[in-house]
Amino acid sequence: MRAAIFLAILAAASPASAQSGSSWYGPAPDAPTISFRPFFAISNERFAAAKTFDAVFDDASAQFWGGGLQVTGWQGRVYGEVSASRLMKKDQQLVGQRVFVSDGSVSKLGIPLRSTIEPLEITGGYRFNVHPRVIPYLGGGFGWYHYTEDSDFADASENVDVTKTGGIFDGGVEVRAFRWVGVAVDAQYTHVAGILGNGGVSQQFAQGSGSSANSERDLGGWAIRLKVVVGR
Amino acid sequence: MVGSRARWTAVTLAAAAVIVAHARIHGDQRYDDPPFLILQGVGLPAADVGLMKDDTHGPDAAEALHRAAIRASLTNAVAGANFRSGRMIVRFRDDASLDARLSALSDATDGGVMGDRGSYADFDMVQLAAGEDPVEASRRLMEDHADVVEYAQPSYRMHTMFKPNDPLYASNQWNLPMIDLERAWDIQPAAGSSITVAVVDTGLAYQDATVVATVRPFRDDQGRLYPSLGRVMIPYSAARQVVAAARPERIVSPRDFIWNTNTPLDFDGHGTHVSGTIGQLTNDNEGTAGVAFNVKLMPVKVVDAVWDDLFGAPNEGTDDTVARGIRYATDNGAKVINLSVGRNGSPAPVVEDAIRYAVSRGVFVAIAGGNGFEDGNPVEVVAEIASRVKGAVSVAAVDRNRNRAFYSTTGSYIELAAPGGSSRGFGVTGAVYQQTFDGTFTDTFLLPPLLYRAPRFDVLGYIPYQGTSMATPHVAGAAAMLMQQGITSPAAIEDALEKYATDLGTAGRDDQFGFGLIDVRNAMFGLGIAK
Numbered sequence: 001m002r003a004a005i006f007l008a009i010l011a012a013a014s015p016a017s018a019q020s021g022s023s024w025y026g027p028a029p030d031a032p033t034i035s036f037r038p039f040f041a042i043s044n045e046r047f048a049a050a051k052t053f054d055a056v057f058d059d060a061s062a063q064f065w066g067g068g069l070q071v072t073g074w075q076g077r078v079y080g081e082v083s084a085s086r087l088m089k090k091d092q093q094l095v096g097q098r099v100f101v102s103d104g105s106v107s108k109l110g111i112p113l114r115s116t117i118e119p120l121e122i123t124g125g126y127r128f129n130v131h132p133r134v135i136p137y138l139g140g141g142f143g144w145y146h147y148t149e150d151s152d153f154a155d156a157s158e159n160v161d162v163t164k165t166g167g168i169f170d171g172g173v174e175v176r177a178f179r180w181v182g183v184a185v186d187a188q189y190t191h192v193a194g195i196l197g198n199g200g201v202s203q204q205f206a207q208g209s210g211s212s213a214n215s216e217r218d219l220g221g222w223a224i225r226l227k228v229v230v231g232r
Numbered sequence: 233m234v235g236s237r238a239r240w241t242a243v244t245l246a247a248a249a250v251i252v253a254h255a256r257i258h259g260d261q262r263y264d265d266p267p268f269l270i271l272q273g274v275g276l277p278a279a280d281v282g283l284m285k286d287d288t289h290g291p292d293a294a295e296a297l298h299r300a301a302i303r304a305s306l307t308n309a310v311a312g313a314n315f316r317s318g319r320m321i322v323r324f325r326d327d328a329s330l331d332a333r334l335s336a337l338s339d340a341t342d343g344g345v346m347g348d349r350g351s352y353a354d355f356d357m358v359q360l361a362a363g364e365d366p367v368e369a370s371r372r373l374m375e376d377h378a379d380v381v382e383y384a385q386p387s388y389r390m391h392t393m394f395k396p397n398d399p400l401y402a403s404n405q406w407n408l409p410m411i412d413l414e415r416a417w418d419i420q421p422a423a424g425s426s427i428t429v430a431v432v433d434t435g436l437a438y439q440d441a442t443v444v445a446t447v448r449p450f451r452d453d454q455g456r457l458y459p460s461l462g463r464v465m466i467p468y469s470a471a472r473q474v475v476a477a478a479r480p481e482r483i484v485s486p487r488d489f490i491w492n493t494n495t496p497l498d499f500d501g502h503g504t505h506v507s508g509t510i511g512q513l514t515n516d517n518e519g520t521a522g523v524a525f526n527v528k529l530m531p532v533k534v535v536d537a538v539w540d541d542l543f544g545a546p547n548e549g550t551d552d553t554v555a556r557g558i559r560y561a562t563d564n565g566a567k568v569i570n571l572s573v574g575r576n577g578s579p580a581p582v583v584e585d586a587i588r589y590a591v592s593r594g595v596f597v598a599i600a601g602g603n604g605f606e607d608g609n610p611v612e613v614v615a616e617i618a619s620r621v622k623g624a625v626s627v628a629a630v631d632r633n634r635n636r637a638f639y640s641t642t643g644s645y646i647e648l649a650a651p652g653g654s655s656r657g658f659g660v661t662g663a664v665y666q667q668t669f670d671g672t673f674t675d676t677f678l679l680p681p682l683l684y685r686a687p688r689f690d691v692l693g694y695i696p697y698q699g700t701s702m703a704t705p706h707v708a709g710a711a712a713m714l715m716q717q718g719i720t721s722p723a724a725i726e727d728a729l730e731k732y733a734t735d736l737g738t739a740g741r742d743d744q745f746g747f748g749l750i751d752v753r754n755a756m757f758g759l760g761i762a763k
Contacts, residue, residue, distance in 0.1 A: 056761055100758040102724035109718045109758040111419060149760050153419050160762045201759040 024128040028076030028135065030232075037070045037231030041083065043188070045223035048215040052202040055106045056113060057096035063088040064119075070229060072127065079137065080124040092116055098151055101204045111152050117219070118146040119190075123168055137186070138171040145192045145219060149200075166192030166220055174229065184227040190220030268445045268543050270495045275440035275468055279691045302452055302538050302677055314577060315386035320344065320366045321552050321582045322373065323355040328380040336377035341369045350552070352559040354589075355582050357387075357552060367578070383581035387550040390535055390573045390614075405520055406632045407651030407664050411706060413523060415753035416713060424524030424712035428484055429510050429568040430561030431705075432554065433503035435496040436531035437471040437669065437689065438483045443497070445543040447686065450677075458677065458684050468497060469690035471504050473512050473519040473667040474529070481528075482511075485564040488533040489553045490545045499689065500537030501669040505697050506572045507531065508666030509705035510712070520665050520694055523709025523752070524716075530566050532557040535573055538677055539687060549573070554614075555586035558597075562590040567715050570708035571599045572701035576610040584617045591623035596715065596722040598707040600700040601628040602641030612641050619645035623722025625729065628745055629653065629703040632662050634736055636744045640700055647746040648729055649736060650706035653698030663696030670695070710752040717756050728755040 043064045047053045050060035066085025072078065086092045091114075098111040125139015142165055149160035172186020196202035197217030206216035320341075324333050337344045342364045347357040360369055366386035373384040408414075417423060447461035475483060488496035498504045507529055512522030534557035535549035547553055554573060561569050569590055587597050602612030615626035626645050629637040629652020636642070637654040653663040673688040707729065714725050732755040733748035741747050 052761055098758040098760055100719050100724065100728050100755075102719075102721065102727040105721065105724065107719040107721070107724055107758075109756065111757065113760050115761055147762070149762055151757075151760055153415070153757065154760075158757075158760075158763055160760070162762075196762055199763040200761050202761055204759065 024130045028129040029132045031076035035072045037229050039227045039229040040067045041227040043223045043225040047221040048218040051205045055099050084120045113151045116148045120144045133176040135174045141168045147195050164194040182229040188223045192219035195219045271442040274442040315388045319387045320358045322384045323382040332380045336380045340372040352556040390549045390554050412753040423526040424716050425526035427712040428528040428566050430530040430566035431507045431570050432532045432557045434500040434535045435498035435503045435533035437498050437504045438475045439470050441468040447542050464686040467690040471667045484528045486531045490536045490547045496531045496533030499539035505666045505668040506705045510709045524712040527712045551580045551582050555582045558586035568711045569597045572704045574612045574614045580613050591722045596711045596725045597624035598704045599626050600704045601626045603639040604641050616645040627704045627707050629700045642743045649745040649749045650703035652703030660696050663698045664702040665694045668695050
């Protein structure tokens, strides 16, 4: 919310002349036909399976870092992007403990459990050139999500190492801070089925119907990303 | 070696005699009345006879019947009934006035009077006139005075649940790997060290002592007279594999509701065997292993053995005694209660109240499912309570092939199964071994009158037992380990044991195995995120 207000103020402070003569579907001023723009990103994700993650890690959120390459085309109207990210934790792992759930009440068992999540995502979308320095965008795509889980005292068959695909929707605003550098803030929703809900505590919480139960079958969630983009 | 031990035994008994004589000279009334005394610490370590090749607790047949007959002749049982005469348990409603209570008693009984309320009891004992039927009196009281009385019941006798086995030799404990304990110990090497398990049973051989008692005469079921042995001094030794000399602190708050003392010595062997399965010292290059081998043990004696009766114990193992034992264990820090006792017949609301009390205070209760399958498969009253209380479980027994043990009672109230042993088809190798008394030296009342002599409770070995009594401590030990692992609610422990049980028999819960054979490791391992 604060970020949106900040961006609105920034837009309002821009010279009026800069806004004249452009429309949201028009080309970006001074934009090349095609541009390759590497970026670095950090994000904070709130997992859809909040009960599950909270039970094991005492936290339903996690921070990721990563980067990728964005390609804009059609004079800045459209974009495509490939990105990879990792957990922003020591050894890129979430560390919690195994649990038992009875009647919704969680008992911690003191047996260390480690998880990794490694997204590789491809997205694309439309950039709205409403302002030379402030460019909202909206897009979607898909990704591969490599999930691992291992515990002390576990047999190999009790650990998890799986990759599934999921869908992505994202939208945000890029602010051109300098001619070659932009800063973007976006919200990203991912939905990753097939990893959670078939076993473990996620299965316990996913029993029944309703949105809450469905959420516990989803490795995705809502993330706020901050990107630093290099390029025009 | 034998000669040396004999000399030391003589010296110890002589020392005990001097102590007794000294007390008498100085007019210490304890030694004259009652005629029973435990000289704690005056005794020798046990003679260890090692693994037993046979079992002197004798199978269904002669000696078990003989033992039962002796107890019946010595106790205040009603002929043909399994409750005490002359007394009734009554729980009056809290808002009932004293006048209303007395009026109800006067109306429903033939001159019944209120007795003293015992410690750890939330119910009253009503003394009935000689010859009055407690069943009828309690029925009248409940039907005609429901506004005053919550429940009333006869004082039913409890009995232990072990099943003896055939006289063959074996030395392995197939029962512990069966419930995946080795991998459970990997996870929790401390094996329940912070948990106290109360063994509400016949007591425990937890210290060396010399017992001074006057032995009453009796007649056996064949009418043979066994004379009084007079005043005898009986050597008594701790089971060193249950209570190491170096770890006396593992015994907490011992209590004897049969003798109203704090020295619940086991004069049967059952309680010691059960305690061994729960917490036998392990990984010490000696003897057998136990499930949660570092737990603290709270011996609470609520069931009288033959020798308790022959020594003239003032109380018997009835519903009220068991209920008080459960409440005592709860109030004194037990987190798990093992109840390898039970009975058939009418409901036991006084015991149910006590079990609910225990569970409501965070105590998990494991209860033997019963051994009566081949005796008409009657409902096991205490086990049946467990099915109504989340946090208490009833336990069936399996043999070493994971089949239902031949004796194990079936019914809708069976919730879990554990190794209880079975000699049928396996001989003695199918039993559960733990350290307890060698019956050759304790059960002298099973000998002909001419050979009858004072018992010795200082010879112990690794004795094969079988029964749901033996299955239940596997569950109690598992519960202690789960509690130490972090599952503190009794209901959650029941959930965990049931969820991770290995399904046996008909798919899903069934009347033979309940939810199946417990799997301690998997229950303890719990859940990850996705698996």
